Amino acid sequence: MDLRIFTEPQQGATYDTLLTVAKATEDLGFDAFFRSDHYLRMGGGDGLPGPTDAWITLAGLARETKRIRLGTLMTAGTFRLPGVLAIQVAQVDQMSGGRVELGLGAGWFEEEHKAYGIPFPKEKFARLEEQLAIVTGLWATEVGKTFDFHGTYYDLTESPALPKPAQRKVPVLIGGHGATRTPRLAARYADEFNIPFASIEDSERQFGRVRAAAQEAGRDADDLTYSNALVACVGRDDQEVARRAAVIGREVDELRANGLAGSPAEVVDKIGRYAEIGSQRIYLQMLDLDDLDHLELISSQVQSQLA
Numbered sequence: 579m580d581l582r583i584f585t586e587p588q589q590g591a592t593y594d595t596l597l598t599v600a601k602a603t604e605d606l607g608f609d610a611f612f613r614s615d616h617y618l619r620m621g622g623g624d625g626l627p628g629p630t631d632a633w634i635t636l637a638g639l640a641r642e643t644k645r646i647r648l649g650t651l652m653t654a655g656t657f658r659l660p661g662v663l664a665i666q667v668a669q670v671d672q673m674s675g676g677r678v679e680l681g682l683g684a685g686w687f688e689e690e691h692k693a694y695g696i697p698f699p700k701e702k703f704a705r706l707e708e709q710l711a712i713v714t715g716l717w718a719t720e721v722g723k724t725f726d727f728h729g730t731y732y733d734l735t736e737s738p739a740l741p742k743p744a745q746r747k748v749p750v751l752i753g754g755h756g757a758t759r760t761p762r763l764a765a766r767y768a769d770e771f772n773i774p775f776a777s778i779e780d781s782e783r784q785f786g787r788v789r790a791a792a793q794e795a796g797r798d799a800d801d802l803t804y805s806n807a808l809v810a811c812v813g814r815d816d817q818e819v820a821r822r823a824a825v826i827g828r829e830v831d832e833l834r835a836n837g838l839a840g841s842p843a844e845v846v847d848k849i850g851r852y853a854e855i856g857s858q859r860i861y862l863q864m865l866d867l868d869d870l871d872h873l874e875l876i877s878s879q880v881q882s883q884l885a
Contacts, residue, residue, distance in 0.1 A: 579853055579884045580609040584651055584807055584861035588616035590625045593635060595867050600639045602870050603646055606877035610647035611639065612861060615654050618690035633666045640674035649679035651772065651807060651861060652753060655705060656685030656696060660712040660732060668717065668743040676744035681751035681772065682710060703759060705731045710767045714750065717743060755784065761791035770803040775836065781806055782855035805859035806852055809837035812845050812876055822872065826865040838862065842879035849884065
């Protein structure tokens with residue numbers, strides 16, 4: 579079971595804070611550092627000092643880290659044209675020496691689009707399908723050949739399809755709860771399927787849908803990696819768990835039910851139950867980015883047992 583650190587910088591974080599967390603992620607032996615792609619805080623608070631851009635952040639971290647994988651859960655398809663996104667991700671992959679992964683979603687948070695003047699189209703999922711075809715098609719085009727795409731929303735003619743990523747294939751993550759279109763899209767384009775903030779039962783059901791869609795598409799369902807994203811709130815005792823829950827504005831009972839909360843032994847047990855239904859990787863949503871002791875505790879008393 580891989581453990582990855584997943585951050586939500588739109589809630590209020592500087593690049594320096596993210597760099598500190600990414601370096602701790604690497605030093606403590608976690609597999610990867612991922613971040614969300616949002617420009618507006620969700621819920622209460624002021625969100626100071628303001629948002630950071632996902633791919634600019636990852637470009638910086640690519641030069642400041644050496645081992646960990648770097649990526650997004652999920653890049654919003656509404657934020658970037660697919661040709662531009664393919665260039666950005668390929669360049670960051672080169673900057674990292676081939677450690678980047680692209681999580682790509684349709685985009686959903688209308689308020690942040692209004693706040694920053696970003697168009698919010700109605701037909702987001704159909705656009706996402708074309709975006710995936712374009713980004714992966716550009717990367718797969720042989721050097722010296724050109725790429726063409728003529729869709730409903732995007733039109734590319736004689737693109738040189740450059741630059742290329744450092745990796746032969748940048749892993750693509752697709753995720754969500756949709757029962758029909760999402761599994762079909764994952765079966766066609768994804769290297770990894772991620773379901774965020776879902777119960778064991780809902781995760782098992784959705785993994786089954788994706789596996790079935792892969793088989794229907796003529797693909798081995800085991801070719802995909804199956805993963806979960808879950809909020810983490812771990813403590814050495816009940817008091818520490820309660821303190822960490824209070825800092826992020828959540829209730830302990832709710833976190834125990836819907837996330838990975840409690841003692842290290844409790845969290846290891848719950849992760850084991852996700853593993854039993856096919857989850858191979860957990861993205862630990864860390865909402866208090868100043869609490870590096872939380873990362874150290876998970877590394878020494880949770881990750882060590884899973885290894």
